[in-house]
Amino acid sequence: xxxxxxxxxxxxxxxxxxxxxxxxxxxxxxxxxxxxxxxxxxxxxxxxxxxxxxxxxxxxxxxxxxxxxxxxxxxxxxxxxxxxxxxxxxxxxxxxxxxxxxxxxxxxxxxxxxxxxxxxxxxxxxxxxxxxxxxxxxxxxxxxxxxxxxxxxxxxxxxxxxxxxxxxxxxxxxxxxxxxxxxxxxxxxxxxxxxxxxxxxxxxxxxxxxxxxxxxxxxxxxxxxxxxxxxxxxxxxxxxxxxxxxxxxxxxxxxxxxxxxxxxxxxxxxxxxxxxxxxxxxxxxxxxxxxxxxxxxxxxxxxxxxxxxxxxxxxxxxxxxxxxxxxxxxxxxxxxxxxxxxxxxxxxxxxxxxxxxxxxxxxxxxxxxxxx
Ligand SMILES: NC(=O)c1ccc[n+]([C@@H]2O[C@H](COP(=O)([O-])OP(=O)(O)OC[C@H]3O[C@@H](n4cnc5c(N)ncnc54)[C@H](O)[C@@H]3O)[C@@H](O)[C@H]2O)c1
Numbered sequence: 001x002x003x004x005x006x007x008x009x010x011x012x013x014x015x016x017x018x019x020x021x022x023x024x025x026x027x028x029x030x031x032x033x034x035x036x037x038x039x040x041x042x043x044x045x046x047x048x049x050x051x052x053x054x055x056x057x058x059x060x061x062x063x064x065x066x067x068x069x070x071x072x073x074x075x076x077x078x079x080x081x082x083x084x085x086x087x088x089x090x091x092x093x094x095x096x097x098x099x100x101x102x103x104x105x106x107x108x109x110x111x112x113x114x115x116x117x118x119x120x121x122x123x124x125x126x127x128x129x130x131x132x133x134x135x136x137x138x139x140x141x142x143x144x145x146x147x148x149x150x151x152x153x154x155x156x157x158x159x160x161x162x163x164x165x166x167x168x169x170x171x172x173x174x175x176x177x178x179x180x181x182x183x184x185x186x187x188x189x190x191x192x193x194x195x196x197x198x199x200x201x202x203x204x205x206x207x208x209x210x211x212x213x214x215x216x217x218x219x220x221x222x223x224x225x226x227x228x229x230x231x232x233x234x235x236x237x238x239x240x241x242x243x244x245x246x247x248x249x250x251x252x253x254x255x256x257x258x259x260x261x262x263x264x265x266x267x268x269x270x271x272x273x274x275x276x277x278x279x280x281x282x283x284x285x286x287x288x289x290x291x292x293x294x295x296x297x298x299x300x301x302x303x304x305x306x307x308x309x310x311x312x313x314x315x316x317x318x319x320x321x322x323x324x325x326x327x328x329x330x331x332x333x334x335x336x337x338x339x340x341x342x343x344x345x346x347x348x349x350x351x352x353x354x355x356x357x358x359x360x361x362x363x364x365x366x367x368x369x370x371x372x
Pocket of ligand 1: 016017018019020021022039040041045096097098099100101104108125126127128148149150151
């Protein structure tokens with residue numbers, strides 16, 4: 001077997017894909033001293049990505065986080081290219097951040113496998129797809145791994161590191177160590193389970209809010225006001241779905257339902273009409289809320305209208321499933337929710353503080369009423 005690359009020895013990285021995530025990932029590597037081959041399939045998008053990096057580096061300079069010289073040096077470390085051969089040349093790691101499509105990702109993994117040095121690790125930034133399946137498209141599945149960044153990659157502290165079925169311990173260790181060297185806090189997802197850690201808990205909580213609305217137990221304003229102003233979460237659930245993208249939530253919820261079953265039954269009659277009408281949330285100006293004039297107004301006086309314990313109970317329940325299935329440990333789950341989404345507590349610590357008996361009673365009461 002080929003000797004694995006340790007996090008410390010990773011020097012040159014290919015970042016593939018220049019959409020929302022790719023340029024931020026490339027920038028993070030470059031600022032932290034890594035050489036980056038940044039690949040896009042077309043020149044226009046590549047030029048835009050380089051402009052985006054430059055703009056973002058300037059923001060860091062304005063805020064005094066880096067000097068102008070450091071920004072210039074970081075920029076000079078990124079080699080933009082449209083050639084896969086050039087992108088894969090002499091790399092120790094490839095991070096793929098192309099569209100969320102398994103066929104495209106498998107083709108890319110196979111191509112990078114053919115073109116890159118034998119010791120290189122191939123990582124995917126997928127939010128939902130199987131790391132194992134992508135790894136199986138290569139001849140080095142033990143050197144493939146999930147490296148799931150959060151948006152915006154330049155600022156978010158969290159990285160989920162996902163073990164595919166064949167990922168070796170050396171590969172995992174290398175990516176955990178590398179993430180720390182990038183100044184991030186990595187959490188380990190020990191199994192290639194759909195939704196990994198953070199998205200899985202979020203979608204469970206979104207679903208609970210959707211059903212509550214659907215059953216007319218509370219309005220979206222009431223739910224969001226309670227979640228924000230009574231629960232201390234940074235955004236209401238409908239506000240957050242709009243922020244993430246109703247289409248993204250819609251796709252992920254179906255994947256989670258197929259993988260994890262009944263408790264993820266998505267309420268498609270709520271989200272599908274929005275997706276079909278291109279009401280995708282903030283990015284299209286309209287979703288659950290109207291974003292055309294900025295952030296929606298969620299009146300704080302509605303903050304007692306929805307019992308936030310219901311959201312917590314669902315989050316704790318999902319965390320319990322992860323513990324049972326050996327997907328993650330409690331500390332990683334809690335860190336993930338706090339760093340990835342700004343939750344005031346992690347679900348495991350919340351459960352311990354609140355009392356597991358109380359959480360159980362909320363879950364049993366909901367299950368008794370709704371069978372979900
Ligand atoms: N947007 C987020 O908040 C977010 C967060 C974490 C992870 N992710 C994941 O990161 C990945 C990228 O997401 P995004 O939001 O940047 O997507 P995006 O749609 O903004 O960008 C994807 C880019 O990949 C390009 N592309 C497609 N096939 C390619 C190929 N074979 N070679 C090179 N480029 C190719 C597309 O042209 C596009 O520019 C996805 O897997 C997504 O699930 C996204």
